[in-house]
Amino acid sequence: MQIERAERLKKLPPYLFKELDRLRDEVRAQGVDIIDFGVGDPDLPTPDHIVEALKKAVEDPSTHRYPSYSGMNDFRDCVARWYKKRFGVDLDPAREVIVLIGSKEGIAHIPLAFINPGDLALVPTPAYPVYHTGTIFAGGESYFMPLLEENDFLPDLNAIPEDVAEKARMMFINYPNNPTSAVAEEDFFRRVVDFARTYNIIVCHDAAYSELAFDGYKPMSFLQVEGAKEVGIEFHSLSKTYNMTGWRLGFAVGNAEVIQGLGQVKSNIDSGAFNAVQMAGIAALEGDQTCVEENCRIYKERRDVLVAGLRSAGLKPIVPKATFYVWCRIPENTTSTDFSMRLLKEAGIVTTPGNGFGEPGEGYVRFALTVPVERIEEAIERIKKLGV
Incomplete structure (x- = not known):
């Protein structure tokens, strides 16, 4: 039996986050220690x-x-x-x-x-x-x-x-x-x-x-x-x-x-x-909203560590006023996809290529602040070793 999907599905681009999960799992299966800044899924527990x-x-x-x-x-x-x-x-x-x-x-x-x-x-x-x-x-x-x-x-x-x-x-x-x-x-x-x-x-x-x-x-x-x-x-x-x-x-x-x-x-x-x-x-x-305040405090600390670290590695992050993402400009001699793939394959770091969100996102990658501070610091050291 030949199964053919509807035209509306054929029009869809690959769902970005599903593809990121697949690539991450491939690298992890090779024994690489993955630091995942990809999908924006809080690592903090529900209060x-x-x-x-x-x-x-x-x-x-x-x-x-x-x-x-x-x-x-x-x-x-x-x-x-x-x-x-x-x-x-x-x-x-x-x-x-x-x-x-x-x-x-x-x-x-x-x-x-x-x-x-x-x-x-x-x-x-x-x-x-x-x-x-x-x-x-x-x-x-x-x-x-x-x-x-x-x-x-x-x-x-x-x-x-x-x-x-x-x-x-x-x-x-x-x-x-x-x-x-x-x-x-x-x-x-x-x-x-x-x-x-x-x-x-x-x-x-x-x-x-x-x-x-x-x-x-x-x-x-x-x-x-x-x-x-x-x-x-x-x-x-x-x-x-x-x-x-x-x-x-x-x-x-x-x-x-x-x-x-x-x-x-x-x-x-x-x-x-x-x-x-x-x-x-x-x-x-x-209920008590101090849990929200604590989330913001934690994400701010992570933001500050990540932004300072990316700058020290020669990258140009944009400091966010809100959300738990850092949108970062990448070197001009590469593409968003190539840069993200290099970070994943050579440093075990998952980021989201900006062009995956649309063509004007070319030249950027997104980091999600859903990683503890000590892992952010480890990621920065890996990026510095790559000499990006």
Whole structure:
């Protein structure tokens, strides 16, 4: 029997992080001691009070049944309270909040609600690959908005051709940004709102890293800007804030009609997030936030050690205000892929080549700060020995 995959799958580039895992495992199988700065998966444990809340919830048989498609009322109420406290944004938990099985799931599904075959989505590059792949699955096409260092890694909205803007149905943005760690301020978000109003575009802001910030910096929510809720929604996740990547819990908030559209897709595809995990999510959002402060302290220490070390090795890292990534310029005589492969094969160090996130990422690699300080110091010594 001949098995042929659908055309939509043939259009997909290899999923970057899956390929990184394969290459890493190949080198590790050769007996190499691997230091992994690749995928952004926290190495820190989920805080105890969240784990205990899950244990208690799992023991309640009522949590074992199908959850609500939109999420538990208690969790959506909790999200609305958290948004009010954190950002000063008012949300109607019944209409403007939906629970996700991790923010990736919602980002991948939302184009199905609003993109018809042939429609355009405005997608940043370099970027998290799911903005583009979700668009492909919906039969749409991506118009890529380059994120360039000379523009502070913000898309130049004025450079988008009029005919493209007229055809676009959605725009994805992500600040604090993965992979560049760039941040956006109120002026940029205001321009996004004005642009979206002008061309009737739904804005999807991925704010998964808003709580990982350093040196007193506090990232803002897109929804804090006047008119933002009229044009879009914001995706959030408990994964990075509370070290809960494996728990798969996130949420989307904002425009009620957009939330309803996403909910219609989800109700036909999944059966909602496990109620026990949502109850643990309430403990996370409403519990003691010193665990978040401690995460930021640890990542800041790692950031400082890594940045200083990369500089001493002759590289040019960009100091992040937020996220747990360091976006680093590499020597001009090599490519991102070749540089990453050299680090892996000759030094046992896993990084993510910038061009894997999109063509404008060429000339950079990404380091994830999910490695203890002593291993960062070991990695720096290995890089110095390579003489990069």
